Amino acid sequence: MRLAATIASVIFLAACDTGTEERDAVASTHTVQRGYVPVPPGTVPRGTSAQVAALAPPGPERTPALLAHGGERFKIFCSPCHGLNGRGDGPVVSRGFAPPPSYHDERLRVLTPEQIVQVITQGKGRMFPYADRVPPADRWAIAHYVKELQERGVGTVSGQESATP
Numbered sequence: 118m119r120l121a122a123t124i125a126s127v128i129f130l131a132a133c134d135t136g137t138e139e140r141d142a143v144a145s146t147h148t149v150q151r152g153y154v155p156v157p158p159g160t161v162p163r164g165t166s167a168q169v170a171a172l173a174p175p176g177p178e179r180t181p182a183l184l185a186h187g188g189e190r191f192k193i194f195c196s197p198c199h200g201l202n203g204r205g206d207g208p209v210v211s212r213g214f215a216p217p218p219s220y221h222d223e224r225l226r227v228l229t230p231e232q233i234v235q236v237i238t239q240g241k242g243r244m245f246p247y248a249d250r251v252p253p254a255d256r257w258a259i260a261h262y263v264k265e266l267q268e269r270g271v272g273t274v275s276g277q278e279s280a281t282p
């Protein structure tokens with residue numbers, strides 16, 4: 118029995134030692150590098166002329182539909198740290214991440230939508246960029262929603278601060 122098991126495992130190990138896994142990994146790396154693999158859905162292009170144009174000020178007009186969309190995206194991407202009201206007290210902060218300043222501080226109240234789009238695109242200090250997750254049109258929608266939050270004042274959005282999507 119033991120001999121049979123030993124022979125079986127030797128055959129099994131020998132079968133594994135073909136090097137195919139290694140070759141496959143190399144082949145797939147080359148395929149990706151040559152650009153043969155289609156771009157996965159949801160990928161946000163970076164640095165194309167279309168994207169530069171989409172980021173150029175003044176951006177889209179502020180409409181109720183734009184604000185509604187911006188609010189929805191804000192709750193997903195920004196409220197975890199900035200809080201639903203923009204006070205910098207989202208659930209991520211309560212778990213130890215550096216607290217962002219409140220959007221209602223004098224210094225941030227004067228930011229233009231363009232400057233907010235720039236923070237989303239490039240990040241700022243301890244906030245990393247969201248360019249790979251938030252497409253340009255959504256950045257404008259979020260920026261206008263942040264301005265609306267500021268105009269409405271502190272503590273006007275109902276709902277739990279810890280609400281996550």
Ligand code: HEC
Pocket residue numbers: 191194195196197198199209214215216217218225228233236237241242243244245247251259260263
């Ligand atoms: C992971 C936590 C986190 C998320 C998510 C986040 N931020 Fe921030 N944000 C920060 C922190 C921390 C700062 C303060 C950065 C610093 O000064 O070091 C900040 C700062 C800012 C500022 C102020 C920049 C300034 O001039 O001081 C703006 C505006 C801002 N964030 C907008 C956004 C928007 C819009 C989103 C969503 C797309 C977002 N943030 C998502 C953590 C976050």
